[in-house]
Amino acid sequence: MVASGHHEALTDAFYRSLEFGTGGLRGIMGPGSNRMNRYTLGMATQGLCNYLIQSFPGQEIKVAIAHDSRNNSAEFAQIAAGIFSANGIIVYLFEALRPTPELSFTIRELGCQSGCVITASHNPKEYNGYKVYWNDGAQVVAPHDKNIIIEVNKITSVGEVKFEADPSKIISIGQDLDARYFARARQLSIDPAAIRRQHDLKIVYTPIHGSGITLVPGLLREFGFTNVSIVEAQATPDGNFPTVQSPNPEEKSAMQLALDQAQAQDADIVLATDPDADRVGVGVKNDKGEWVLLNGNQTAALLTYYLLSARHRAGQTTPKDFIVYTIVTSEILGDIARAHNVKSYRTLTGFKHIAGLIRDLEGVETYIGGGEESYGFLIGDFVRDKDAVSACALIAEMAAVAKDQGRTLYQEMVQMYAQYGLYVEDLISLTKKASAAPKKSRK
Incomplete structure (x- = not known):
């Protein structure tokens, strides 16, 4: 970089350390203390x-690790597994890419104290990240988030990192956990009789080159759907995301191939997931026969x-049922809950707060579902x-x-608005590149 005269890029790569935030790391991949690298x-x-x-003295500590399709994700997962094992911790490492929600499920299913997933979610291809989870399967919250940050900040040299893996402590997992996840997910179905009658519903699905391909088509089959068409140009996991600028189902450009295929096949619905399959995009046909995308609130x-x-x-x-939504999400969710005499809660932004509420109310009230404007639902x-x-x-x-x-799903939405009132919203997406080291101001 010095030889090439890329001084501004060099400064940006080294002027600070990549911050370990309350959820983990996320940044551009490359050399430098301000980059995602080994x-x-x-x-x-x-x-x-x-x-x-420190937190589990005298216990056998177990963690689970998953990764998505991004460049270097598999390598980063192996590096993390090696460090955990070198510290005497048992590691359950997925044999290949898997969605983030399966990592959350696996932590609880295997009784792990923690876990991590290597992903930068829907960010552009230059990025990668490292999300940390606690023993309840949720992203870390207080006090663990801040306490982990303290311990991370105490590591001042790579020489303090135990990179020498202990292979005896690394256990490969995969299809068995897939089957267990499918078994639990099948129980979510409420009207299997309607699916049997409409099993040939025409579904177009795209994983946008991500990990959703490993589970979504299989779960649709498990539910009984027999007419699922994959967008083949986006079916192969690829960290370069060659068909899109950004692998974000919130953006129409990322969904265009699926919409075109749906138009050509006269499909009933379009479904899409981002690289780590925690966000869902939906396309429906309106009353004019035009394909439109639902936003996160819808x-x-x-x-x-x-x-x-x-x-x-x-x-x-049941009288104990409740739903959750966050403060950036449409109030129509609360209106729907009140109309059904179901309790609703609002939390701060982020699914870790929804998960925290589920944990706090476990055994007292019954969680049904919850969502956020940012295309996430549980x-x-x-x-x-x-x-x-x-x-x-x-x-x-x-x-x-x-x-x-x-009725179509679009007509179902119109009926919902007719019943609860029309809510209109729009999304403005801003991309802000990281700044280089702050320059001294002149006086």
Whole structure:
């Protein structure tokens, strides 16, 4: 970089250390203390190891690790596994890429004290990240988040990182956990009879080159859908995301291939997931026959509307039921809950707060579903982070139930608005590049 005269890029790469925030690391990959690489990842993992050993003295500590399709994700997962094992910690490492929600599920299923997933979610291809979870399967919250940061900041040299792996402590996992996840997710279905009648619902699905391909088509089959068409140009996991500028289902450009395929096949619905399959995008046909995308509020509202009304029809509603949504999410979710005599809670932004509420109310009240404007939704409590895999299956079921009653999903949404009032929202997406080291001001 010096030889090439890239001084500004060099300064940006080294002027500070990549910050370990309350959820972990996220940054551009490359050399430098302000970049995602084996050293910044290693120091963060060593700090987490130190905190786990302090927090669970005398116990056998176990962690689970997953990764998405991003460049270097598999390598970073192996590096993290090696450091955990070198610190005497048992590691359950997925044999290949898997969605973030399955990592959350696995932590609880295998009784782990912690876990991490290597992903930068829906960020552009230059980025990668490292999200940390606690023993409840949720991203870390207070006091653990700040305590982990303290321990990470104590690591001042890569020489303090134990990179020498102990292979005897690394256990490969995969299909068995997939089957266990499917078994729990199948129980979320409310109207399997409607799916049997509408099993050939025409579904177009794209994983946008990400990890959703490992679970979403399989879960749709498990639910009983027999006519799922994959966008082949985006089916292969690829960290370069060659068909899109950004692998974000919030952006129409990332969904265009799926919409085009749906138009050509006269499909009923389009489903999409981001690289780590925690965000879901939905396309529907309006009354003019045009394909339109639902925004995050519309998807969350429709799922809440379906879950509560379908559970009521099926006689599954209980006085302990509750839903959750965050302060950046449309108030229509609360209106729908109140109309069904179901309790609703609002939390701060972020699914870790929804998961925290589920944990606090466990055994006292019954969590049904919860969502956030940022294309995230969680149904049931066996996962503790937003889950686009199960959301895809329930959205498909919702479309099947609507079709069984002679309506499209778009018409279902119009009916929802007619009943609860029209809510209008729009999304403005701003991309802000990181700044280089602050320059001295002149006086």
